[in-house]
Amino acid sequence: MDLDFVSAHAGRPATGLTRRDVARALLAVPSGVALVAMPDLRRAMLAVGNPLSATFWESARATLSAIESGTATVGDVQRWLEATGSEPILLTPSYFVWPEEDERGPVAEEMHARFVAYLEERIEAGEIDPDLLAKGDKAARAAYEELQEHWLNTPLPDGRVPSVVVGDEQDEELFAAWDEEEAYALAELRRIMSELPKRPELPEAELSQAATRLRELLAFPGYPGSVLRACAGFEGGLIPDDDRELWLRVVAGIAGPISDLDDDGSEEEDELDEELTHEEAALAALCAIHHADWLAAVAALARLGPGVLASPERISRLIAESEDITVDMDDPDDLDTTETLFTHVTALWAYLGIVDEDDVLTPLGWWGLPEALERAWSPDD
Structure with missing residues:
Protein backbone atom coordinates (compact mmCIF):
# COMPACT_ATOMS: atom_id res chain seq x y z
CA MET A 1 0.00 0.00 0.00
CA GLY A 159 -36.29 20.90 -6.63
CA ARG A 160 -35.36 17.39 -5.54
CA VAL A 161 -35.02 16.70 -1.82
CA PRO A 162 -32.11 14.25 -1.34
CA SER A 163 -33.60 12.19 1.48
CA VAL A 164 -36.91 11.90 -0.35
CA VAL A 165 -35.56 10.87 -3.74
CA VAL A 166 -33.17 8.33 -2.20
CA GLY A 167 -36.04 6.87 -0.18
CA ASP A 168 -38.28 6.78 -3.24
CA GLU A 169 -35.62 4.91 -5.21
CA GLN A 170 -35.22 2.36 -2.43
CA ASP A 171 -39.00 1.89 -2.30
CA GLU A 172 -39.14 1.35 -6.06
CA GLU A 173 -36.38 -1.24 -5.86
CA LEU A 174 -38.13 -2.98 -2.99
CA PHE A 175 -41.46 -3.04 -4.82
CA ALA A 176 -39.80 -4.30 -8.00
CA ALA A 177 -38.10 -7.13 -6.10
CA TRP A 178 -41.39 -7.96 -4.37
CA ASP A 179 -43.28 -8.04 -7.68
CA GLU A 180 -40.61 -10.27 -9.22
CA GLU A 181 -40.76 -12.67 -6.28
CA GLU A 182 -44.54 -12.73 -6.41
CA ALA A 183 -44.62 -13.37 -10.16
CA TYR A 184 -42.20 -16.27 -9.76
CA ALA A 185 -44.23 -17.74 -6.88
CA LEU A 186 -47.43 -17.47 -8.95
CA ALA A 187 -45.82 -19.26 -11.91
CA GLU A 188 -44.59 -22.03 -9.61
CA LEU A 189 -48.02 -22.37 -7.99
CA ARG A 190 -49.69 -22.74 -11.37
CA ARG A 191 -47.11 -25.29 -12.47
CA ILE A 192 -47.55 -27.37 -9.32
CA MET A 193 -51.34 -27.29 -9.53
CA SER A 194 -51.28 -28.29 -13.20
CA GLU A 195 -49.27 -31.39 -12.34
CA LEU A 196 -51.71 -32.67 -9.71
CA PRO A 197 -53.68 -35.70 -10.87
CA LYS A 198 -56.95 -34.33 -9.55
CA ARG A 199 -58.35 -31.00 -8.46
CA PRO A 200 -61.43 -30.90 -6.25
CA GLU A 201 -64.82 -29.50 -7.15
CA LEU A 202 -66.19 -26.56 -5.20
CA PRO A 203 -68.04 -27.88 -2.11
CA GLU A 204 -71.09 -25.63 -2.41
CA ALA A 205 -72.70 -26.48 0.93
CA GLU A 206 -69.50 -25.94 2.91
CA LEU A 207 -68.85 -22.68 1.13
CA SER A 208 -72.35 -21.42 1.91
CA GLN A 209 -71.97 -22.25 5.60
CA ALA A 210 -68.52 -20.67 5.77
CA ALA A 211 -69.70 -17.51 4.00
CA THR A 212 -72.61 -17.16 6.41
CA ARG A 213 -70.25 -17.35 9.39
CA LEU A 214 -67.86 -14.97 7.69
CA ARG A 215 -70.54 -12.31 7.15
CA GLU A 216 -71.40 -12.50 10.83
CA LEU A 217 -67.75 -12.07 11.82
CA LEU A 218 -67.25 -9.12 9.49
CA ALA A 219 -70.27 -7.33 10.98
CA PHE A 220 -68.77 -7.03 14.45
CA PRO A 221 -65.74 -5.09 15.70
CA GLY A 222 -62.76 -6.77 17.25
CA TYR A 223 -60.89 -9.95 16.44
CA PRO A 224 -61.18 -11.84 14.13
CA GLY A 225 -63.50 -9.60 12.09
CA SER A 226 -61.17 -6.61 12.28
CA VAL A 227 -58.22 -8.62 10.95
CA LEU A 228 -60.28 -10.29 8.23
CA ARG A 229 -61.64 -6.91 7.09
CA ALA A 230 -58.14 -5.51 6.90
CA CYS A 231 -56.84 -8.54 5.02
CA ALA A 232 -59.56 -8.27 2.39
CA GLY A 233 -59.54 -4.48 2.21
CA PHE A 234 -63.17 -4.19 3.31
CA GLU A 235 -62.60 -1.27 5.68
CA GLY A 236 -65.03 1.42 4.56
CA GLY A 237 -65.98 -0.58 1.46
CA LEU A 238 -68.76 -2.84 0.28
CA ILE A 239 -68.72 -6.55 1.03
CA PRO A 240 -69.41 -8.77 -2.03
CA ASP A 241 -72.83 -10.40 -2.20
CA ASP A 242 -71.52 -13.51 -3.91
CA ASP A 243 -70.38 -16.15 -1.40
CA ARG A 244 -67.52 -17.44 -3.56
CA GLU A 245 -66.17 -13.96 -4.23
CA LEU A 246 -66.43 -12.98 -0.58
CA TRP A 247 -64.74 -16.10 0.76
CA LEU A 248 -61.91 -16.16 -1.78
CA ARG A 249 -61.21 -12.47 -1.29
CA VAL A 250 -60.81 -12.90 2.46
CA VAL A 251 -58.68 -16.05 2.17
CA ALA A 252 -56.51 -14.35 -0.44
CA GLY A 253 -56.15 -11.39 1.91
CA ILE A 254 -54.72 -13.61 4.62
CA ALA A 255 -51.87 -14.48 2.24
CA GLY A 256 -51.51 -10.85 1.18
CA PRO A 257 -53.16 -8.32 3.52
CA ILE A 258 -54.51 -5.31 1.61
CA SER A 259 -54.95 -2.71 4.34
CA ASP A 260 -54.21 -1.99 7.99
CA LEU A 261 -56.45 -2.15 11.01
CA ASP A 262 -59.06 0.56 11.51
CA ASP A 263 -57.95 3.56 13.58
CA ASP A 264 -60.03 3.35 16.74
CA GLY A 265 -58.90 6.75 18.01
CA SER A 266 -56.57 5.30 20.65
CA GLU A 267 -53.31 6.38 19.00
CA GLU A 268 -51.92 8.02 22.13
CA GLU A 269 -52.67 4.94 24.20
CA ASP A 270 -51.14 2.66 21.55
CA GLU A 271 -47.97 4.75 21.46
CA LEU A 272 -47.57 4.31 25.18
CA ASP A 273 -48.23 0.58 25.00
CA GLU A 274 -45.05 -1.18 23.92
CA GLU A 275 -46.78 -4.52 23.31
CA LEU A 276 -48.85 -5.24 20.20
CA THR A 277 -52.50 -6.08 20.60
CA HIS A 278 -53.62 -9.53 19.48
CA GLU A 279 -55.06 -8.03 16.29
CA GLU A 280 -51.84 -6.15 15.51
CA ALA A 281 -49.73 -9.23 16.21
CA ALA A 282 -51.89 -11.34 13.91
CA LEU A 283 -51.68 -8.87 11.02
CA ALA A 284 -47.94 -8.42 11.54
CA ALA A 285 -47.46 -12.19 11.42
CA LEU A 286 -49.38 -12.47 8.14
CA CYS A 287 -47.26 -9.73 6.59
CA ALA A 288 -44.04 -11.47 7.72
CA ILE A 289 -44.67 -14.75 5.88
CA HIS A 290 -42.62 -15.07 2.68
CA HIS A 291 -44.00 -16.05 -0.71
CA ALA A 292 -41.89 -19.21 -0.62
CA ASP A 293 -43.42 -20.32 2.68
CA TRP A 294 -46.95 -19.80 1.38
CA LEU A 295 -46.10 -21.69 -1.80
CA ALA A 296 -44.58 -24.64 0.05
CA ALA A 297 -47.42 -24.86 2.56
CA VAL A 298 -50.31 -24.63 0.10
CA ALA A 299 -48.64 -26.92 -2.46
CA ALA A 300 -48.09 -29.58 0.20
CA LEU A 301 -51.67 -29.36 1.47
CA ALA A 302 -53.02 -29.49 -2.09
CA ARG A 303 -51.05 -32.67 -2.76
CA LEU A 304 -52.03 -34.33 0.53
CA GLY A 305 -55.73 -33.45 0.30
CA PRO A 306 -58.50 -33.16 2.90
CA GLY A 307 -58.05 -35.00 6.17
CA VAL A 308 -54.38 -34.08 6.53
CA LEU A 309 -53.24 -32.33 9.69
CA ALA A 310 -52.65 -28.63 8.99
CA SER A 311 -51.52 -27.47 12.42
CA PRO A 312 -48.87 -24.74 12.67
CA GLU A 313 -46.27 -27.30 13.71
CA ARG A 314 -47.13 -29.59 10.79
CA ILE A 315 -47.08 -26.68 8.31
CA SER A 316 -43.65 -25.53 9.50
CA ARG A 317 -42.36 -29.07 8.96
CA LEU A 318 -43.96 -29.28 5.50
CA ILE A 319 -42.21 -26.03 4.55
CA ALA A 320 -38.87 -27.27 5.90
CA GLU A 321 -39.17 -30.51 3.93
CA SER A 322 -40.58 -28.94 0.75
CA GLU A 323 -38.90 -29.67 -2.57
CA ASP A 324 -40.79 -26.81 -4.22
CA ILE A 325 -38.61 -24.13 -2.65
CA THR A 326 -35.00 -23.66 -1.62
CA VAL A 327 -35.06 -23.31 2.12
CA ASP A 328 -32.68 -24.08 4.99
CA MET A 329 -34.62 -24.60 8.19
CA ASP A 330 -32.41 -27.03 10.10
CA ASP A 331 -32.17 -24.51 12.92
CA PRO A 332 -34.93 -25.22 15.48
CA ASP A 333 -35.37 -21.45 15.88
CA ASP A 334 -36.37 -21.19 12.21
CA LEU A 335 -38.97 -23.92 12.65
CA ASP A 336 -40.27 -22.23 15.79
CA THR A 337 -40.54 -18.87 14.02
CA THR A 338 -42.47 -20.36 11.09
CA GLU A 339 -44.73 -22.24 13.48
CA THR A 340 -45.44 -19.07 15.42
CA LEU A 341 -46.34 -17.14 12.26
CA PHE A 342 -48.68 -19.87 11.02
CA THR A 343 -50.36 -20.07 14.42
CA HIS A 344 -52.13 -16.85 13.43
CA VAL A 345 -52.90 -18.25 9.98
CA THR A 346 -54.54 -21.48 11.13
CA ALA A 347 -56.54 -19.60 13.75
CA LEU A 348 -58.09 -17.49 10.97
CA TRP A 349 -58.44 -20.52 8.69
CA ALA A 350 -60.57 -22.18 11.37
CA TYR A 351 -63.07 -19.31 11.24
CA LEU A 352 -63.27 -19.71 7.46
CA GLY A 353 -63.80 -23.48 7.43
CA ILE A 354 -60.40 -24.21 5.86
CA VAL A 355 -59.44 -26.36 8.84
CA ASP A 356 -61.69 -27.90 11.45
CA GLU A 357 -61.44 -27.65 15.23
CA ASP A 358 -58.61 -30.20 15.19
CA ASP A 359 -56.59 -28.28 12.57
CA VAL A 360 -57.43 -30.85 9.90
CA LEU A 361 -57.75 -29.63 6.30
CA THR A 362 -61.36 -29.65 5.07
CA PRO A 363 -62.62 -30.23 1.51
CA LEU A 364 -63.35 -26.48 1.34
CA GLY A 365 -59.77 -25.71 2.34
CA TRP A 366 -58.43 -28.22 -0.18
CA TRP A 367 -60.40 -26.55 -2.98
CA GLY A 368 -59.99 -22.97 -1.87
CA LEU A 369 -56.40 -22.46 -0.70
CA PRO A 370 -54.78 -22.77 -4.16
CA GLU A 371 -57.57 -20.67 -5.69
CA ALA A 372 -57.13 -17.94 -3.09
CA LEU A 373 -53.33 -17.96 -3.27
CA GLU A 374 -53.44 -17.55 -7.05
CA ARG A 375 -55.82 -14.64 -6.59
CA ALA A 376 -53.55 -13.03 -3.97
CA TRP A 377 -50.58 -13.14 -6.35
CA SER A 378 -52.37 -12.26 -9.58
CA PRO A 379 -51.68 -8.60 -10.50
CA ASP A 380 -55.13 -8.03 -12.04
CA ASP A 381 -57.06 -9.09 -8.94
Whole structure:
Protein backbone atom coordinates (compact mmCIF):
# COMPACT_ATOMS: atom_id res chain seq x y z
CA MET A 1 0.00 0.00 0.00
CA ASP A 2 1.45 3.37 -1.05
CA LEU A 3 0.39 6.82 -2.22
CA ASP A 4 -0.32 5.59 -5.73
CA PHE A 5 -2.71 2.99 -4.27
CA VAL A 6 -4.55 5.65 -2.25
CA SER A 7 -4.84 7.95 -5.28
CA ALA A 8 -6.12 5.13 -7.48
CA HIS A 9 -8.58 4.03 -4.78
CA ALA A 10 -9.94 7.58 -4.40
CA GLY A 11 -9.76 8.48 -8.10
CA ARG A 12 -7.88 11.72 -7.30
CA PRO A 13 -4.33 13.02 -7.55
CA ALA A 14 -2.31 12.91 -4.36
CA THR A 15 -2.52 16.67 -3.93
CA GLY A 16 -6.30 16.51 -3.79
CA LEU A 17 -6.72 13.60 -1.38
CA THR A 18 -8.95 14.22 1.64
CA ARG A 19 -8.97 12.62 5.07
CA ARG A 20 -11.91 10.51 3.91
CA ASP A 21 -9.99 9.31 0.87
CA VAL A 22 -7.03 8.20 2.97
CA ALA A 23 -9.22 6.63 5.66
CA ARG A 24 -11.18 4.60 3.11
CA ALA A 25 -7.97 3.41 1.50
CA LEU A 26 -6.52 2.39 4.86
CA LEU A 27 -9.68 0.42 5.60
CA ALA A 28 -9.55 -1.26 2.18
CA VAL A 29 -6.52 -3.36 3.14
CA PRO A 30 -5.80 -5.58 6.17
CA SER A 31 -5.23 -3.46 9.26
CA GLY A 32 -1.73 -4.84 9.77
CA VAL A 33 -0.75 -3.87 6.24
CA ALA A 34 -2.21 -0.39 6.74
CA LEU A 35 -0.31 0.12 10.00
CA VAL A 36 3.00 -0.86 8.43
CA ALA A 37 2.40 1.38 5.39
CA MET A 38 1.16 4.40 7.27
CA PRO A 39 4.51 6.07 8.17
CA ASP A 40 5.70 6.00 4.54
CA LEU A 41 2.28 7.14 3.36
CA ARG A 42 2.36 10.07 5.78
CA ARG A 43 5.81 11.13 4.53
CA ALA A 44 4.68 10.84 0.90
CA MET A 45 1.64 13.02 1.62
CA LEU A 46 3.91 15.60 3.24
CA ALA A 47 6.20 15.53 0.21
CA VAL A 48 3.41 16.43 -2.21
CA GLY A 49 2.21 19.28 0.00
CA ASN A 50 -0.90 17.53 1.38
CA PRO A 51 0.14 16.46 4.89
CA LEU A 52 -3.32 16.32 6.51
CA SER A 53 -3.11 16.81 10.28
CA ALA A 54 -1.33 15.14 13.17
CA THR A 55 -4.72 14.54 14.81
CA PHE A 56 -5.90 12.60 11.76
CA TRP A 57 -2.82 10.35 11.69
CA GLU A 58 -3.06 9.73 15.43
CA SER A 59 -6.74 8.77 15.13
CA ALA A 60 -5.91 6.53 12.16
CA ARG A 61 -3.23 4.67 14.13
CA ALA A 62 -5.52 4.28 17.14
CA THR A 63 -8.38 2.95 15.03
CA LEU A 64 -6.25 0.57 12.96
CA SER A 65 -4.54 -0.71 16.11
CA ALA A 66 -7.93 -1.40 17.68
CA ILE A 67 -9.02 -3.25 14.55
CA GLU A 68 -5.81 -5.29 14.55
CA SER A 69 -6.23 -6.22 18.22
CA GLY A 70 -9.89 -7.09 17.73
CA THR A 71 -11.22 -4.49 20.16
CA ALA A 72 -12.77 -2.12 17.60
CA THR A 73 -16.48 -2.42 16.90
CA VAL A 74 -18.12 -1.72 13.55
CA GLY A 75 -19.59 1.41 15.15
CA ASP A 76 -16.14 2.58 16.28
CA VAL A 77 -14.78 2.29 12.76
CA GLN A 78 -17.80 4.00 11.22
CA ARG A 79 -17.57 6.84 13.72
CA TRP A 80 -13.89 7.33 12.87
CA LEU A 81 -14.65 7.41 9.16
CA GLU A 82 -17.42 9.96 9.75
CA ALA A 83 -14.96 12.06 11.77
CA THR A 84 -13.02 12.74 8.58
CA GLY A 85 -15.61 15.46 7.99
CA SER A 86 -16.76 14.43 4.52
CA GLU A 87 -18.24 11.00 5.19
CA PRO A 88 -22.05 11.03 5.22
CA ILE A 89 -23.42 9.76 8.53
CA LEU A 90 -24.69 6.22 8.09
CA LEU A 91 -27.70 6.79 10.38
CA THR A 92 -28.84 10.35 10.96
CA PRO A 93 -30.77 11.53 14.05
CA SER A 94 -33.98 11.45 11.98
CA TYR A 95 -33.20 7.82 11.04
CA PHE A 96 -32.27 8.38 7.42
CA VAL A 97 -30.03 5.49 6.35
CA TRP A 98 -27.83 5.50 3.28
CA PRO A 99 -27.97 2.25 1.30
CA GLU A 100 -24.84 0.10 1.40
CA GLU A 101 -22.31 1.15 -1.21
CA ASP A 102 -22.87 -1.92 -3.39
CA GLU A 103 -26.65 -1.56 -3.14
CA ARG A 104 -27.05 2.08 -4.19
CA GLY A 105 -29.08 2.85 -7.25
CA PRO A 106 -28.26 5.68 -9.66
CA VAL A 107 -30.11 8.29 -7.60
CA ALA A 108 -28.47 7.26 -4.32
CA GLU A 109 -25.06 7.22 -6.04
CA GLU A 110 -25.64 10.72 -7.38
CA MET A 111 -26.90 12.13 -4.08
CA HIS A 112 -24.09 10.51 -2.10
CA ALA A 113 -21.44 11.97 -4.45
CA ARG A 114 -23.11 15.40 -4.30
CA PHE A 115 -23.18 15.23 -0.53
CA VAL A 116 -19.52 14.26 -0.21
CA ALA A 117 -18.58 17.18 -2.46
CA TYR A 118 -20.76 19.50 -0.36
CA LEU A 119 -19.10 18.35 2.87
CA GLU A 120 -15.66 18.89 1.33
CA GLU A 121 -16.70 22.45 0.49
CA ARG A 122 -17.82 23.01 4.08
CA ILE A 123 -14.42 21.81 5.34
CA GLU A 124 -12.68 24.21 3.00
CA ALA A 125 -14.96 27.00 4.23
CA GLY A 126 -14.07 26.20 7.85
CA GLU A 127 -17.63 25.17 8.79
CA ILE A 128 -16.51 21.63 9.62
CA ASP A 129 -13.41 20.96 11.74
CA PRO A 130 -12.39 17.30 11.25
CA ASP A 131 -9.81 17.51 14.03
CA LEU A 132 -12.54 18.36 16.56
CA LEU A 133 -14.62 15.48 15.22
CA ALA A 134 -11.67 13.11 15.54
CA LYS A 135 -11.16 14.22 19.14
CA GLY A 136 -14.79 13.44 19.94
CA ASP A 137 -15.92 17.03 20.54
CA LYS A 138 -19.64 16.77 21.28
CA ALA A 139 -20.54 20.25 20.04
CA ALA A 140 -18.69 19.66 16.77
CA ARG A 141 -20.44 16.33 16.33
CA ALA A 142 -23.86 17.84 17.01
CA ALA A 143 -23.22 20.63 14.50
CA TYR A 144 -21.99 18.05 11.98
CA GLU A 145 -25.18 16.01 12.37
CA GLU A 146 -27.37 19.11 12.09
CA LEU A 147 -25.58 20.21 8.93
CA GLN A 148 -26.12 16.78 7.38
CA GLU A 149 -29.79 16.73 8.33
CA HIS A 150 -30.24 20.17 6.79
CA TRP A 151 -28.69 19.18 3.47
CA LEU A 152 -30.61 15.92 3.24
CA ASN A 153 -33.93 17.67 3.76
CA THR A 154 -33.36 20.86 1.74
CA PRO A 155 -34.41 20.99 -1.93
CA LEU A 156 -31.60 21.09 -4.47
CA PRO A 157 -31.70 23.75 -7.23
CA ASP A 158 -33.68 21.31 -9.38
CA GLY A 159 -36.29 20.90 -6.63
CA ARG A 160 -35.36 17.39 -5.54
CA VAL A 161 -35.02 16.70 -1.82
CA PRO A 162 -32.11 14.25 -1.34
CA SER A 163 -33.60 12.19 1.48
CA VAL A 164 -36.91 11.90 -0.35
CA VAL A 165 -35.56 10.87 -3.74
CA VAL A 166 -33.17 8.33 -2.20
CA GLY A 167 -36.04 6.87 -0.18
CA ASP A 168 -38.28 6.78 -3.24
CA GLU A 169 -35.62 4.91 -5.21
CA GLN A 170 -35.22 2.36 -2.43
CA ASP A 171 -39.00 1.89 -2.30
CA GLU A 172 -39.14 1.35 -6.06
CA GLU A 173 -36.38 -1.24 -5.86
CA LEU A 174 -38.13 -2.98 -2.99
CA PHE A 175 -41.46 -3.04 -4.82
CA ALA A 176 -39.80 -4.30 -8.00
CA ALA A 177 -38.10 -7.13 -6.10
CA TRP A 178 -41.39 -7.96 -4.37
CA ASP A 179 -43.28 -8.04 -7.68
CA GLU A 180 -40.61 -10.27 -9.22
CA GLU A 181 -40.76 -12.67 -6.28
CA GLU A 182 -44.54 -12.73 -6.41
CA ALA A 183 -44.62 -13.37 -10.16
CA TYR A 184 -42.20 -16.27 -9.76
CA ALA A 185 -44.23 -17.74 -6.88
CA LEU A 186 -47.43 -17.47 -8.95
CA ALA A 187 -45.82 -19.26 -11.91
CA GLU A 188 -44.59 -22.03 -9.61
CA LEU A 189 -48.02 -22.37 -7.99
CA ARG A 190 -49.69 -22.74 -11.37
CA ARG A 191 -47.11 -25.29 -12.47
CA ILE A 192 -47.55 -27.37 -9.32
CA MET A 193 -51.34 -27.29 -9.53
CA SER A 194 -51.28 -28.29 -13.20
CA GLU A 195 -49.27 -31.39 -12.34
CA LEU A 196 -51.71 -32.67 -9.71
CA PRO A 197 -53.68 -35.70 -10.87
CA LYS A 198 -56.95 -34.33 -9.55
CA ARG A 199 -58.35 -31.00 -8.46
CA PRO A 200 -61.43 -30.90 -6.25
CA GLU A 201 -64.82 -29.50 -7.15
CA LEU A 202 -66.19 -26.56 -5.20
CA PRO A 203 -68.04 -27.88 -2.11
CA GLU A 204 -71.09 -25.63 -2.41
CA ALA A 205 -72.70 -26.48 0.93
CA GLU A 206 -69.50 -25.94 2.91
CA LEU A 207 -68.85 -22.68 1.13
CA SER A 208 -72.35 -21.42 1.91
CA GLN A 209 -71.97 -22.25 5.60
CA ALA A 210 -68.52 -20.67 5.77
CA ALA A 211 -69.70 -17.51 4.00
CA THR A 212 -72.61 -17.16 6.41
CA ARG A 213 -70.25 -17.35 9.39
CA LEU A 214 -67.86 -14.97 7.69
CA ARG A 215 -70.54 -12.31 7.15
CA GLU A 216 -71.40 -12.50 10.83
CA LEU A 217 -67.75 -12.07 11.82
CA LEU A 218 -67.25 -9.12 9.49
CA ALA A 219 -70.27 -7.33 10.98
CA PHE A 220 -68.77 -7.03 14.45
CA PRO A 221 -65.74 -5.09 15.70
CA GLY A 222 -62.76 -6.77 17.25
CA TYR A 223 -60.89 -9.95 16.44
CA PRO A 224 -61.18 -11.84 14.13
CA GLY A 225 -63.50 -9.60 12.09
CA SER A 226 -61.17 -6.61 12.28
CA VAL A 227 -58.22 -8.62 10.95
CA LEU A 228 -60.28 -10.29 8.23
CA ARG A 229 -61.64 -6.91 7.09
CA ALA A 230 -58.14 -5.51 6.90
CA CYS A 231 -56.84 -8.54 5.02
CA ALA A 232 -59.56 -8.27 2.39
CA GLY A 233 -59.54 -4.48 2.21
CA PHE A 234 -63.17 -4.19 3.31
CA GLU A 235 -62.60 -1.27 5.68
CA GLY A 236 -65.03 1.42 4.56
CA GLY A 237 -65.98 -0.58 1.46
CA LEU A 238 -68.76 -2.84 0.28
CA ILE A 239 -68.72 -6.55 1.03
CA PRO A 240 -69.41 -8.77 -2.03
CA ASP A 241 -72.83 -10.40 -2.20
CA ASP A 242 -71.52 -13.51 -3.91
CA ASP A 243 -70.38 -16.15 -1.40
CA ARG A 244 -67.52 -17.44 -3.56
CA GLU A 245 -66.17 -13.96 -4.23
CA LEU A 246 -66.43 -12.98 -0.58
CA TRP A 247 -64.74 -16.10 0.76
CA LEU A 248 -61.91 -16.16 -1.78
CA ARG A 249 -61.21 -12.47 -1.29
CA VAL A 250 -60.81 -12.90 2.46
CA VAL A 251 -58.68 -16.05 2.17
CA ALA A 252 -56.51 -14.35 -0.44
CA GLY A 253 -56.15 -11.39 1.91
CA ILE A 254 -54.72 -13.61 4.62
CA ALA A 255 -51.87 -14.48 2.24
CA GLY A 256 -51.51 -10.85 1.18
CA PRO A 257 -53.16 -8.32 3.52
CA ILE A 258 -54.51 -5.31 1.61
CA SER A 259 -54.95 -2.71 4.34
CA ASP A 260 -54.21 -1.99 7.99
CA LEU A 261 -56.45 -2.15 11.01
CA ASP A 262 -59.06 0.56 11.51
CA ASP A 263 -57.95 3.56 13.58
CA ASP A 264 -60.03 3.35 16.74
CA GLY A 265 -58.90 6.75 18.01
CA SER A 266 -56.57 5.30 20.65
CA GLU A 267 -53.31 6.38 19.00
CA GLU A 268 -51.92 8.02 22.13
CA GLU A 269 -52.67 4.94 24.20
CA ASP A 270 -51.14 2.66 21.55
CA GLU A 271 -47.97 4.75 21.46
CA LEU A 272 -47.57 4.31 25.18
CA ASP A 273 -48.23 0.58 25.00
CA GLU A 274 -45.05 -1.18 23.92
CA GLU A 275 -46.78 -4.52 23.31
CA LEU A 276 -48.85 -5.24 20.20
CA THR A 277 -52.50 -6.08 20.60
CA HIS A 278 -53.62 -9.53 19.48
CA GLU A 279 -55.06 -8.03 16.29
CA GLU A 280 -51.84 -6.15 15.51
CA ALA A 281 -49.73 -9.23 16.21
CA ALA A 282 -51.89 -11.34 13.91
CA LEU A 283 -51.68 -8.87 11.02
CA ALA A 284 -47.94 -8.42 11.54
CA ALA A 285 -47.46 -12.19 11.42
CA LEU A 286 -49.38 -12.47 8.14
CA CYS A 287 -47.26 -9.73 6.59
CA ALA A 288 -44.04 -11.47 7.72
CA ILE A 289 -44.67 -14.75 5.88
CA HIS A 290 -42.62 -15.07 2.68
CA HIS A 291 -44.00 -16.05 -0.71
CA ALA A 292 -41.89 -19.21 -0.62
CA ASP A 293 -43.42 -20.32 2.68
CA TRP A 294 -46.95 -19.80 1.38
CA LEU A 295 -46.10 -21.69 -1.80
CA ALA A 296 -44.58 -24.64 0.05
CA ALA A 297 -47.42 -24.86 2.56
CA VAL A 298 -50.31 -24.63 0.10
CA ALA A 299 -48.64 -26.92 -2.46
CA ALA A 300 -48.09 -29.58 0.20
CA LEU A 301 -51.67 -29.36 1.47
CA ALA A 302 -53.02 -29.49 -2.09
CA ARG A 303 -51.05 -32.67 -2.76
CA LEU A 304 -52.03 -34.33 0.53
CA GLY A 305 -55.73 -33.45 0.30
CA PRO A 306 -58.50 -33.16 2.90
CA GLY A 307 -58.05 -35.00 6.17
CA VAL A 308 -54.38 -34.08 6.53
CA LEU A 309 -53.24 -32.33 9.69
CA ALA A 310 -52.65 -28.63 8.99
CA SER A 311 -51.52 -27.47 12.42
CA PRO A 312 -48.87 -24.74 12.67
CA GLU A 313 -46.27 -27.30 13.71
CA ARG A 314 -47.13 -29.59 10.79
CA ILE A 315 -47.08 -26.68 8.31
CA SER A 316 -43.65 -25.53 9.50
CA ARG A 317 -42.36 -29.07 8.96
CA LEU A 318 -43.96 -29.28 5.50
CA ILE A 319 -42.21 -26.03 4.55
CA ALA A 320 -38.87 -27.27 5.90
CA GLU A 321 -39.17 -30.51 3.93
CA SER A 322 -40.58 -28.94 0.75
CA GLU A 323 -38.90 -29.67 -2.57
CA ASP A 324 -40.79 -26.81 -4.22
CA ILE A 325 -38.61 -24.13 -2.65
CA THR A 326 -35.00 -23.66 -1.62
CA VAL A 327 -35.06 -23.31 2.12
CA ASP A 328 -32.68 -24.08 4.99
CA MET A 329 -34.62 -24.60 8.19
CA ASP A 330 -32.41 -27.03 10.10
CA ASP A 331 -32.17 -24.51 12.92
CA PRO A 332 -34.93 -25.22 15.48
CA ASP A 333 -35.37 -21.45 15.88
CA ASP A 334 -36.37 -21.19 12.21
CA LEU A 335 -38.97 -23.92 12.65
CA ASP A 336 -40.27 -22.23 15.79
CA THR A 337 -40.54 -18.87 14.02
CA THR A 338 -42.47 -20.36 11.09
CA GLU A 339 -44.73 -22.24 13.48
CA THR A 340 -45.44 -19.07 15.42
CA LEU A 341 -46.34 -17.14 12.26
CA PHE A 342 -48.68 -19.87 11.02
CA THR A 343 -50.36 -20.07 14.42
CA HIS A 344 -52.13 -16.85 13.43
CA VAL A 345 -52.90 -18.25 9.98
CA THR A 346 -54.54 -21.48 11.13
CA ALA A 347 -56.54 -19.60 13.75
CA LEU A 348 -58.09 -17.49 10.97
CA TRP A 349 -58.44 -20.52 8.69
CA ALA A 350 -60.57 -22.18 11.37
CA TYR A 351 -63.07 -19.31 11.24
CA LEU A 352 -63.27 -19.71 7.46
CA GLY A 353 -63.80 -23.48 7.43
CA ILE A 354 -60.40 -24.21 5.86
CA VAL A 355 -59.44 -26.36 8.84
CA ASP A 356 -61.69 -27.90 11.45
CA GLU A 357 -61.44 -27.65 15.23
CA ASP A 358 -58.61 -30.20 15.19
CA ASP A 359 -56.59 -28.28 12.57
CA VAL A 360 -57.43 -30.85 9.90
CA LEU A 361 -57.75 -29.63 6.30
CA THR A 362 -61.36 -29.65 5.07
CA PRO A 363 -62.62 -30.23 1.51
CA LEU A 364 -63.35 -26.48 1.34
CA GLY A 365 -59.77 -25.71 2.34
CA TRP A 366 -58.43 -28.22 -0.18
CA TRP A 367 -60.40 -26.55 -2.98
CA GLY A 368 -59.99 -22.97 -1.87
CA LEU A 369 -56.40 -22.46 -0.70
CA PRO A 370 -54.78 -22.77 -4.16
CA GLU A 371 -57.57 -20.67 -5.69
CA ALA A 372 -57.13 -17.94 -3.09
CA LEU A 373 -53.33 -17.96 -3.27
CA GLU A 374 -53.44 -17.55 -7.05
CA ARG A 375 -55.82 -14.64 -6.59
CA ALA A 376 -53.55 -13.03 -3.97
CA TRP A 377 -50.58 -13.14 -6.35
CA SER A 378 -52.37 -12.26 -9.58
CA PRO A 379 -51.68 -8.60 -10.50
CA ASP A 380 -55.13 -8.03 -12.04
CA ASP A 381 -57.06 -9.09 -8.94
